[in-house]
Amino acid sequence: MKNKLKSAALMLAMISSAKAAIVINEVDYLNTIGNDRVEIFNNGATTVDISSWWFCSRFSYVQLSGQTLTSGSLNLGAGQIAVLTLSIDLNDVSADFGLFNTNSFGTASAMESFVQWGTATDVGRVDVAVAKGIWSGGPTVYDFVATATGADTLQYDGSGDGVGNWSNAASSIGVANTVPEPSSAAMLGLGVMLILRRKRS
Numbered sequence: 405m406k407n408k409l410k411s412a413a414l415m416l417a418m419i420s421s422a423k424a425a426i427v428i429n430e431v432d433y434l435n436t437i438g439n440d441r442v443e444i445f446n447n448g449a450t451t452v453d454i455s456s457w458w459f460c461s462r463f464s465y466v467q468l469s470g471q472t473l474t475s476g477s478l479n480l481g482a483g484q485i486a487v488l489t490l491s492i493d494l495n496d497v498s499a500d501f502g503l504f505n506t507n508s509f510g511t512a513s514a515m516e517s518f519v520q521w522g523t524a525t526d527v528g529r530v531d532v533a534v535a536k537g538i539w540s541g542g543p544t545v546y547d548f549v550a551t552a553t554g555a556d557t558l559q560y561d562g563s564g565d566g567v568g569n570w571s572n573a574a575s576s577i578g579v580a581n582t583v584p585e586p587s588s589a590a591m592l593g594l595g596v597m598l599i600l601r602r603k604r605s
């Protein structure tokens with residue numbers, strides 16, 4: 405029982421633990437070059453200047469300040485969203501996509517947020533995301549989200565790290581995502597269940 409209580413406490417701690425402040429929030433990649441869009445969200449409590457930060461996808465690199473700001477500000481306030489239209493084409497079938505605070509793309513500390521779609525293989529920087537502990541898999545097979553279809557975009561559920569926090573859903577570019585948080589909900593349910601069992605015994 406002690407171990408179960410410890411597990412429940414650990415899970416609850418994980419749910420409430422602080423996550424990366426600046427996250428990739430939505431990726432609208434089913435477009436031709438010059439038309440793919442990315443939503444960045446400040447999940448933290450303070451304004452962060454992300455203008456010198458970088459995107460990396462399939463070993464193509466662009467600095468955020470060099471992209472077209474469609475809405476919001478790159479001096480991104482807490483709780484705010486910025487939308488950028490990219491000069492590079494994000495692959496419509498499979499790619500990695502990372503946000504970095506410097507151009508040290510092979511370094512875990514430089515990576516802020518990451519997602520991969522359409523392939524289980526390492527086509528870019530997924531190994532860095534795994535080293536940072538924000539993505540799972542390796543050394544040859546990695547997590548990925550299924551390729552989006554129709555007008556859907558790839559969207560983050562707002563908390564947590566890893567593939568379980570991403571879904572393909574109808575575009576919400578420029579506004580808050582509404583995709584559910586299955587992972588956190590399941591973990592919270594399990595934690596509560598264990599506490600209730602403890603109380604009964």
Ligand SMILES: [Ca+2]
Nearest residue numbers: 433435494496
């Ligand atoms: Ca594309």
Ligand SMILES: [Ca+2]
Nearest residue numbers: 576579580581
């Ligand atoms: Ca959105």
